[in-house]
Amino acid sequence: MYVVTGITGKVGAMVADALLGADLKVRAVVRDEAKGKRWAGRGCDVSVASVGDAAALTKAFAGADGVFLMTPPNPEPGFPDTQANARAIKAAIETARPAKVVFLSTVGAQVAEPNLLNNSRITEEMLRTVSIPVALLRAAWFMENASWDVEAARSGTVPSFLQPLDHSIPMGATADIGRTAAALLLDSWRGVRLVELEGPRRYSAADIGAAFSAAFGHEVRMEPVPARHLGTALPLAGHEATDAAHPHGRRLQ
Numbered sequence: 001m002y003v004v005t006g007i008t009g010k011v012g013a014m015v016a017d018a019l020l021g022a023d024l025k026v027r028a029v030v031r032d033e034a035k036g037k038r039w040a041g042r043g044c045d046v047s048v049a050s051v052g053d054a055a056a057l058t059k060a061f062a063g064a065d066g067v068f069l070m071t072p073p074n075p076e077p078g079f080p081d082t083q084a085n086a087r088a089i090k091a092a093i094e095t096a097r098p099a100k101v102v103f104l105s106t107v108g109a110q111v112a113e114p115n116l117l118n119n120s121r122i123t124e125e126m127l128r129t130v131s132i133p134v135a136l137l138r139a140a141w142f143m144e145n146a147s148w149d150v151e152a153a154r155s156g157t158v159p160s161f162l163q164p165l166d167h168s169i170p171m172g173a174t175a176d177i178g179r180t181a182a183a184l185l186l187d188s189w190r191g192v193r194l195v196e197l198e199g200p201r202r203y204s205a206a207d208i209g210a211a212f213s214a215a216f217g218h219e220v221r222m223e224p225v226p227a228r229h230l231g232t233a234l235p236l237a238g239h240e241a242t243d244a245a246h247p248h249g250r251r252l253q
Contacts, residue, residue, distance in 0.1 A: 002185055003061055003098065005029040005051065006070030007039060010144075011104060014178020015068045016044070019185070029060045052085045057092035064098035066185035071103075071123050075116060082119045086126040093130050100133040102184045104177075107138050107170060107196060128192055135184045139177045140170035140198040146208050153212040153220045160222045162205040170198030 002019050006012030007028045019026050020042060028039035028046050036046035049056030051071055061067055069089070074081040093101065109120035120138075127134045141162070152158045162169060180197055205222045212220035 001025045003064045003067040018182035054088040054091040061096035069103045102135045135193040138196040140172040160205040165205040168202035168204040
């Protein structure tokens with residue numbers, strides 16, 4: 001049995017689809033039982049739990065061959081909800097003792113200075129202390145995020161969090177990230193495994209602007225979001241060794 005949190009979202013759904021496609025049993029973790037009906041209809045066990053409820057998570061994780069873990073964003077100073085959720089998740093893991101956990105993290109989670117990605121850093125740090133195998137899947141910028149900017153592009157100006165505008169960064173598609181997470185759930189390792197995933201090439205905000213310009217037939221200007229909204233700059237993690245099991249990924253030693 002493989003447990004999938006965030007199953008009502010895009011990545012979680014991709015993970016579940018991959019597992020079900022391999023004729024494996026899936027337990028869908030949802031906050032609202034009504035949202036689990038779709039997955040129950042596909043043969044999934046459904047468990048109702050929020051990420052901050054240790055008792056409910058313990059029941060959801062019980063007997064699992066693997067857990068795909070996602071956590072919600074928390075922009076509040078000091079990340080109090082993330083801290084509380086991390087404690088609940090650890091308690092559930094140590095009590096239920098699933099065989100492994102794959103956590104959907106993000107490129108930039110390694111940065112210590114205060115920034116919005118500290119949510120993932122806090123959860124990563126907690127998971128490094130648990131007594132079961134853990135994989136930290138640092139996903140790149142989701143290519144689908146560009147769809148949010150279509151309406152702005154029609155007007156000719158798109159606010160961009162990707163800075164500098166001409167600096168290319170790793171990007172990946174939701175489907176590839178979900179399939180990689182599912183592959184990790186079926187793999188075996190000891191301790192903490194760190195995988196950074198990106199697609200076959202990198203893109204910059206300028207590349208996205210050029211694509212919008214070609215699509216709409218007029219110039220689309222990318223406009224940097226003021227630095228005060230960004231927090232500390234986010235240097236990318238280095239790639240130290242290829243992870244042969246995942247051709248578009250890199251495992252950091």
